[in-house]
Amino acid sequence: MSATEYARAVAFGHAFARRQAVRTVDVPGGFAVLDDEFDQVHDLNRLIGTGPVTVGELIAAADTVFGTAGLAYRQLTVDGPTGTELVAGLTDAGYRADRELLMAYHGGELPEGVPVSVVEPAALLDPAERAWRAEAPGLADGTYRQLARQRLRRPAELTRRLAVLGADGTPRAWCELYLSPDDRVAQIEDLLTLPAHRGHGYGSALVAAGVAQARTAGCDLTFLRVEADDGPVGLYRRLGFEPLGEARQFHRAAGGT
Secondary structure (H helix, E strand, O other): OHHHHHHHHHHHHHHHHHHHOOEEEEEOOEEEEEOHHHOOOHHHOEEEEOOOOOHHHHHHHHHHHHHHOOOOOEEEEEEOOOOHHHHHHHHHOOOEEEEEEEEEEOOOOOOOOOOOEEEOOHHHHHHHHHHHHHHOOOOOHHHHHHHHHHHHHOOHHHEEEEEEEOOOOOEEEEEEEEEEOOOOEEEEEEEEEOHHHOOOOHHHHHHHHHHHHHHHOOOOEEEEEEEOOOOOHHHHHHOOEEEEEEEEEEEEOOOOO
16 A cells, blocks of 8 residues: 555656646656756756666766756755665765655544634745745845745645634744645645744644645545654654655755765
């Protein structure tokens, strides 16, 4: 069951990446997505591995695609098991390797009591930019704007923005919910609670709302991606999510060798 769910989650992610991309480029063992307007957003400018590929082919494809686009950094996503040769080869080439878990909701009691609203993307632009400035100081102003406004690239027909609102109507916490009723798959993404409002169960409430709305839309698989080593894996387990498999993110900063 987990293998089938994992394959469905990965396929959904690849299709979603293509849908929100401004440009795609097929490469050996995968494809790249590119967006000149949001050139500092790694999620919108990355190479995605979908099949067997050697370290040399992957590095060469990334250098060609990103170099042609005028991007000095490199961002690669490889879903599924990655052998030590691939990790070691990319690390030797100056890439940082991060491990992710894909986790799916497999049932369990979800919290109630915190109201969750569906909001327009514009409602999250200013709060998201302020959050990025607080969490990642030292970036250029234009980069903060891109990071906040990247949500405008999400396919409108597949995306809902969920938020916990304060008494004044401003978002205190939010997430995105990607829904594909045709595939019966949903993904919860971009979950964040502002530091001043943490500890009130808002994140759990958003996850619960996402699961409920996905179920209502006819989705029998709701998954999310989380950093395996630094992310809230324990929280998601308590909410009824179980690991399906792994993915790797590889990043080489501008000026890397």
